[in-house]
Amino acid sequence: MPELPEVETVRRGLEPAMLGERFAHVEQNRPDLRFPLPERFAERLTGRRIEALSRRAKYLIADLDDGQALVMHLGMSGRFIVEAPGTKPTEPGAYYNEIGRHLIHDHVVFHLGSGARVTYNDVRRFGFMDLVPRAGLETSKHFAGMGIEPLGNELSGELLAKLFSGKIAPLKAALLDQRLIAGLGNIYVCEALFRAGLHPEAEAGTLATPTGKPREKAHLLAQIIRDVLEEAIAAGGSTLRDFAHADGSLGYFQHRFKVYDREGDSCVTPGCGHLVKRLVQSGRSTFYCESCQKRG
Numbered sequence: 001m002p003e004l005p006e007v008e009t010v011r012r013g014l015e016p017a018m019l020g021e022r023f024a025h026v027e028q029n030r031p032d033l034r035f036p037l038p039e040r041f042a043e044r045l046t047g048r049r050i051e052a053l054s055r056r057a058k059y060l061i062a063d064l065d066d067g068q069a070l071v072m073h074l075g076m077s078g079r080f081i082v083e084a085p086g087t088k089p090t091e092p093g094a095y096y097n098e099i100g101r102h103l104i105h106d107h108v109v110f111h112l113g114s115g116a117r118v119t120y121n122d123v124r125r126f127g128f129m130d131l132v133p134r135a136g137l138e139t140s141k142h143f144a145g146m147g148i149e150p151l152g153n154e155l156s157g158e159l160l161a162k163l164f165s166g167k168i169a170p171l172k173a174a175l176l177d178q179r180l181i182a183g184l185g186n187i188y189v190c191e192a193l194f195r196a197g198l199h200p201e202a203e204a205g206t207l208a209t210p211t212g213k214p215r216e217k218a219h220l221l222a223q224i225i226r227d228v229l230e231e232a233i234a235a236g237g238s239t240l241r242d243f244a245h246a247d248g249s250l251g252y253f254q255h256r257f258k259v260y261d262r263e264g265d266s267c268v269t270p271g272c273g274h275l276v277k278r279l280v281q282s283g284r285s286t287f288y289c290e291s292c293q294k295r296g
């Protein structure tokens with residue numbers, strides 16, 4: 001499943017092909033993905049120009065010139081393939097998707113005015129697309145009640161303290177709560193807590209003073225969350241699954257994780273000597289170092 005950095009990588013890969021272009025023709029090969037596609041979907045897109053391509057949490061949003069927004073979600077296995085005239089097809093963010101591409105899973109094809117083709121392929125069909133009035137985007141079912149964007153300038157120590165003040169929920173659970181911060185996934189929360197030296201079972205409220213002011217560790221954690229995400233985007237994303245080359249050696253991206261999926265391995269902190277532990281919180285695996293990550 002692509003996480004936020006993967007979705008952002010896909011966005012950056014699609015932008016050169018789609019921004020400023022018109023949908024010359026849209027092929028819709030089935031009535032539904034995870035949900036039914038909108039009524040007259042292909043017809044409503046045809047002729048429209050893409051004025052912006054943005055991302056909110058794990059959603060891609062194409063602003064169209066008639067006041068609509070095309071909202072797209074990759075689900076578990078959604079992918080876009082970009083084919084421009086005279087160039088080899090590219091698949092932005094392809095590293096997260098190890099399943100081979102079969103044309104039978106090409107569900108929607110955007111033919112753009114430039115002659116480029118952008119194909120949405122999705123084996124498991126947990127992805128979806130919707131058309132929403134741009135003016136009502138924030139209050140639409142997709143975005144209503146959604147927390148702040150972890151990559152944006154909104155995320156700060158002050159805001160973490162405000163969101164978490166008085167909360168006795170474990171820090172890990174609070175960071176994964178999409179109503180507080182949207183699109184921050186399990187891998188990146190594990191990595192950020194390790195780097196910040198904060199125990200995943202610490203109470204979320206300990207980021208704030210009794211009067212709700214940010215403690216130093218709130219500022220630190222906010223900065224680290226942004227760093228972890230930015231680094232993953234710079235590296236072209238990460239992979240959720242173990243990634244192994246044909247010769248059995250591990251893929252590049254996994255080496256970037258300091259604790260995630262490293263249960264029983266030595267902690268990477270020089271001189272620590274402890275082994276990475278795993279615990280299950282809200283049904284999700286948490287990887288951490290008991291010695292480096294403090295509860296207080």
Ligand SMILES: [Zn+2]
Pocket residue numbers: 267268269272273274289290291292293
């Ligand atoms: Zn350690």
